[in-house]
Amino acid sequence: MKKQLNTERKLYTLCILVDDTPGVLSQVARLFSRKGYNIESIVSGATDRPGITRISIEIEADELIIEQIAAQCRKLLPVKAVKILDEDTCIRREIAFIKVQAADRAAREEVVQISNIFHAKVIDVSRDSLTLWVFGSQSKSNALIDMLSDFGILEIAKTGTIAIERGRSTIYDDSKLKEEYEYGKNVL
Amino acid sequence: MKISSTKAIMECLLEQEVDTVFGYPGGTILNLYDELYRYKDRIRHVLTAHEQGAAHAADGYARSTGKVGVCFATSGPGATNLTTGIATAYLDSSPVVFITCNVGENLLGKDAFQEVDITGIAMPITKAAFLVRDAQSIPDIMRQAFAVAASGRPGPVLIDFLKNVTSADQMIDYEFIPWRQNRQCAGIQELNSSHQLKNPEPNQQDVEKLLEMISQAERPLLICGGGVVRGKAEKEFREFAEKLDAPVAITVMGGGGFPGSHPLTTGMIGMHGSQASNVACAECDLLIAVGCRFSDRVALDPKTFAKQAKIVQIDIDRAEIDKNVLTDHHIIGSARRVLTMLNERLPQYDSTGWKAHILPMRAPSVAEDSPILTPQQILEVIRLQVPKGTIVATDVGQHQMWSIKYLHFDYPGQLLTSGGFGTMGFGLGAAIGAQMGNPDKRVIHVTGDGCFRMNCHELCTVEHYGLPIISVVFNNGTLGMVRQWQNLIYGKRFSETTLDRGPDFVKLAEAYGLHGYRVRTRAEMEEAFAKALSCGTGAVIDCILDIDEMVRPMVAAGSPITDFLLKEAAK
Numbered sequence: 001m002k003k004q005l006n007t008e009r010k011l012y013t014l015c016i017l018v019d020d021t022p023g024v025l026s027q028v029a030r031l032f033s034r035k036g037y038n039i040e041s042i043v044s045g046a047t048d049r050p051g052i053t054r055i056s057i058e059i060e061a062d063e064l065i066i067e068q069i070a071a072q073c074r075k076l077l078p079v080k081a082v083k084i085l086d087e088d089t090c091i092r093r094e095i096a097f098i099k100v101q102a103a104d105r106a107a108r109e110e111v112v113q114i115s116n117i118f119h120a121k122v123i124d125v126s127r128d129s130l131t132l133w134v135f136g137s138q139s140k141s142n143a144l145i146d147m148l149s150d151f152g153i154l155e156i157a158k159t160g161t162i163a164i165e166r167g168r169s170t171i172y173d174d175s176k177l178k179e180e181y182e183y184g185k186n187v188l
Numbered sequence: 189m190k191i192s193s194t195k196a197i198m199e200c201l202l203e204q205e206v207d208t209v210f211g212y213p214g215g216t217i218l219n220l221y222d223e224l225y226r227y228k229d230r231i232r233h234v235l236t237a238h239e240q241g242a243a244h245a246a247d248g249y250a251r252s253t254g255k256v257g258v259c260f261a262t263s264g265p266g267a268t269n270l271t272t273g274i275a276t277a278y279l280d281s282s283p284v285v286f287i288t289c290n291v292g293e294n295l296l297g298k299d300a301f302q303e304v305d306i307t308g309i310a311m312p313i314t315k316a317a318f319l320v321r322d323a324q325s326i327p328d329i330m331r332q333a334f335a336v337a338a339s340g341r342p343g344p345v346l347i348d349f350l351k352n353v354t355s356a357d358q359m360i361d362y363e364f365i366p367w368r369q370n371r372q373c374a375g376i377q378e379l380n381s382s383h384q385l386k387n388p389e390p391n392q393q394d395v396e397k398l399l400e401m402i403s404q405a406e407r408p409l410l411i412c413g414g415g416v417v418r419g420k421a422e423k424e425f426r427e428f429a430e431k432l433d434a435p436v437a438i439t440v441m442g443g444g445g446f447p448g449s450h451p452l453t454t455g456m457i458g459m460h461g462s463q464a465s466n467v468a469c470a471e472c473d474l475l476i477a478v479g480c481r482f483s484d485r486v487a488l489d490p491k492t493f494a495k496q497a498k499i500v501q502i503d504i505d506r507a508e509i510d511k512n513v514l515t516d517h518h519i520i521g522s523a524r525r526v527l528t529m530l531n532e533r534l535p536q537y538d539s540t541g542w543k544a545h546i547l548p549m550r551a552p553s554v555a556e557d558s559p560i561l562t563p564q565q566i567l568e569v570i571r572l573q574v575p576k577g578t579i580v581a582t583d584v585g586q587h588q589m590w591s592i593k594y595l596h597f598d599y600p601g602q603l604l605t606s607g608g609f610g611t612m613g614f615g616l617g618a619a620i621g622a623q624m625g626n627p628d629k630r631v632i633h634v635t636g637d638g639c640f641r642m643n644c645h646e647l648c649t650v651e652h653y654g655l656p657i658i659s660v661v662f663n664n665g666t667l668g669m670v671r672q673w674q675n676l677i678y679g680k681r682f683s684e685t686t687l688d689r690g691p692d693f694v695k696l697a698e699a700y701g702l703h704g705y706r707v708r709t710r711a712e713m714e715e716a717f718a719k720a721l722s723c724g725t726g727a728v729i730d731c732i733l734d735i736d737e738m739v740r741p742m743v744a745a746g747s748p749i750t751d752f753l754l755k756e757a758a759k
Contacts, residue, residue: 075506075507183520
C-alpha cells in the first residue's frame with residue numbers, strides 16, 4: 001500500500017542532533033528556505049553528550065513537507081538523529097522576557113497581579129517599566145502578552161520553543177529508519 | 189615525521205592513488221602549485237582553459253574510471269567558476285574532490301582581493317565542504333574528503349585551504365597510510381564511530397517482501413537508473429532482468445547500466461521516452477526502479493505515474509524514497525548488494541505474453557535514407573565506425589537525447605552526460621577527463637552548436653595534450669530543444685533561440701590546431717568521420733542539420749507519460 005500522508009498544515013517541531021561543527025546550523029536551516037518555508041523558531045543548545053548539539057526547529061507545514069525536510073536533514077553528514085514531533089507526542093516550552101510600560105504605581109501593581117496569575121516573575125523594575133519572565137507553552141506567553149498589551153509593550157525577547165518526547169523513548173533510540181540513512185551516508 | 193603542509197597534501201593525494209588532477213592556478217593556490225612542481229613526475233596536472241572545464245574534466249574522469257576525480261582552483265573567481273561543475277557532479281552523484289585555496293587567516297572575512305566564502309557557496313551542492321584553518325588537520329580532512337566523496341551515494345566534496353595553512357613554515361606530523369588502511373585513521377574513525385560506520389546489509393525482510401511481490405506480478409517493468417551505473421552493478425542488474433524476464437526501461441543516467449542492444453531493452457523512459465517504455469510504465473503492475481529518483485523528466489506527472497503498478501524503489505540514499513513518487517515498498521542498499529541478494533533467491537520467470545505486448549512497440553533502429561543529413565544518420569555513422577567500448581560524452585539538448593536513443597551503451601562510464609543538472613558545455617570537459625583517464629579508449633564528444641559555443645575554448649586543452657577527441661557538432665543553427673518547445677507549445681514564437689552567428693567551427697578547429705570538417709550528407713559524414721578517426725589529433729565535425737529537426741517522441745512536462753505531444757516517427 002502506498003503511504004497516506006496528512007495534508008493538514010500544523011505546527012511541527014523538528015529535533016535534530018548534530019556534530020558541533022562550524023556552519024552546521026546554516027546547513028540545517030538552509031533546507032527550510034530551500035523548500036520556501038519560514039522557520040517559526042530555532043533553538044540550538046548543548047546535550048548530555050559532548051560535541052553534540054541539539055537543534056529544535058518549529059515550523060508550520062504538512063506531513064509531506066516535514067517528512068521531506070527531515071529526510072534531507074538526515075542525509076547531512078553532521079546530522080546524527082532527527083525526530084519529528086507534533087503536539088500529541090511531545091512537550092513544548094519556551095521562555096519569554098516581556099518589557100512592559102508601567103508609568104505609575106497603579107499600573108505596576110496591575111501588571112504584577114496579571115503576571116502572578118500566569119506564574120510569571122518580575123525580574124527587573126524601573127520607574128516607568130517592568131520586565132517579566134514567563135516560562136510555558138507558546139499559548140501561555142501569547143495570552144500574557146495579550147493581557148499586557150493594554151499597558152504598552154516596549155520589547156519582547158523569546159527563546160523559541162524547545163521540545164522533548166513524552167514517555168521513555170528518546171531521540172537516541174535506534175530504528176530501521178536510522179540504519180537506512182546511515183547506509184547512504186557511509187559505506188566504505 | 190615532520191613535513192610541510194603542502195607536501196602533506198600531495199602525499200595525501202598519493203595515498204588515494206591519485207595520479208591525475210585537473211585545475212587552474214592563481215594567487216592563493218600558488219604554494220600548492222609550487223609543491224605540485226616537485227611532484228610532477230608522480231601527479232600529472234592537466235591545465236584547462238577555464239576552471240569550469242577543469243571541473244567537468246575531473247567529473248568526466250571520475251565517471252569514466254570509477255575513481256575519485258580531483259580538481260584544483262584558486263580563491264574567488266577561480267572557486268566560483270567551479271560551482272557549475274560542482275553542481276553538475278552533485279546532481280549526478282559523481283565523486284570529485286575539489287581543492288581550492290582561500291586568502292590567509294588575517295584577511296579572512298575582510299573582502300580581500302579574490303576572497304569568497306566558497307565553503308558557504310558550495311554547501312547546497314556538495315556532500316561536505318571543509319574549511320581548513322589548521323595545518324595539522326590536513327591529513328584527517330583529506331582522508332575524510334575522499335572517503336565521503338566515494339562512499340554511500342557518491343558526490344562532490346570541497347576542501348578550502350587558507351593560504352597561511354599552505355605556507356612553507358607550516359610543518360606537520362605526517363605518516364603515509366594507503367587509503368585502504370587510512371579509512372581506519374583518527375579523523376575517519378571519528379567520522380565512522382559517529383555514524384557507526386559498518387557495511388550494513390540490506391534488510392533481509394525487505395528483500396523477501398519484494399520476492400513475494402514479484403511472484404504475484406504479471407506485468408513487471410524494470411527501470412535502470414543512475415544507481416546501477418554508479419554502483420557498477422551492470423552484471424547483477426542484467427542477471428536480475430533476465431531472470432525476471434521483464435522489459436527494461438533505461439533512464440538518461442542509467443545509460444550503460446544495461447546493454448542498450450539487449451532484447452529486453454525498451455529504451456529511454458520519460459519526456460523523450462520510447463513508446464514501448466512509456467506504455468509499459470502506464471500498464472505494468474509492478475515497477476521496480478533501481479537507483480532512480482523519479483525525477484520530473486521521468487515521472488512527468490507523479491500522480492498518474494505507473495498508476496496501475498505497485499512501485500518498488502531500490503536505492504542507496506534513503507532520502508530518495510518517496511521524494512518524487514510515493515512508493516509501495518523500498519529496499520535500502522547498494523544496487524549491487526541488493527540485486528545479488530535478490531538474484532540468489534529469484535527463480536526464472538517467463539513473461540512472454542507481456543513482452544509480446546510491449547517489445548514490438550520499439551521503434552526501428554535503422555536510419556532512413558534522406559538527401560539531407562539527419563541526426564539518426566550521424567549517430568549511425570558514429571555507431572558503425574567507432575571501436576567497441578567507445579566512450580561518448582554529450583552536452584545537453586536535442587543531440588543528447590538523440591545520442592542516448594540511437595547509440596547503445598554497454599558498460600557503466602561509457603556514457604557521460606549531465607542528466608540531472610543539464611549543464612550546457614559539460615561535454616568537452618568531460619571528454620577531456622575521460623580521455624585522460626582512458627588513454628586506450630576512443631572518446632567521442634557529441635554536442636550541439638549552442639552547447640559547443642559555451643566551452644569550445646577547451647579545444648586548446650585537446651590540442652595541447654594531443655587528445656584524439658572528435659567533437660561532432662549537431663549544428664542546426666538554433667537552440668534546438670528550446671526551439672522544439674517553442675514550436676510545439678509557444679506558438680512558434682522563436683524568442684532568442686536562433687543562433688545565426690559565428691564562429692565557423694571548421695576554422696575554429698583549425699585555429700586551435702585541430703582538424704575541422706563540414707558535412708551536409710550521410711556520405712560526407714562517413715568520409716569525414718573516418719578521416720577524423722585516423723587523423724591522430726582532435727577534430728571537429730560540423731554537421732549541418734535542418735533547423736526544425738525534433739526529438740521524437742515527446743511528452744510535455746507535467747503530463748501523463750503516455751500523452752504524447754509528438755509520436756514516434758512512423759515506421
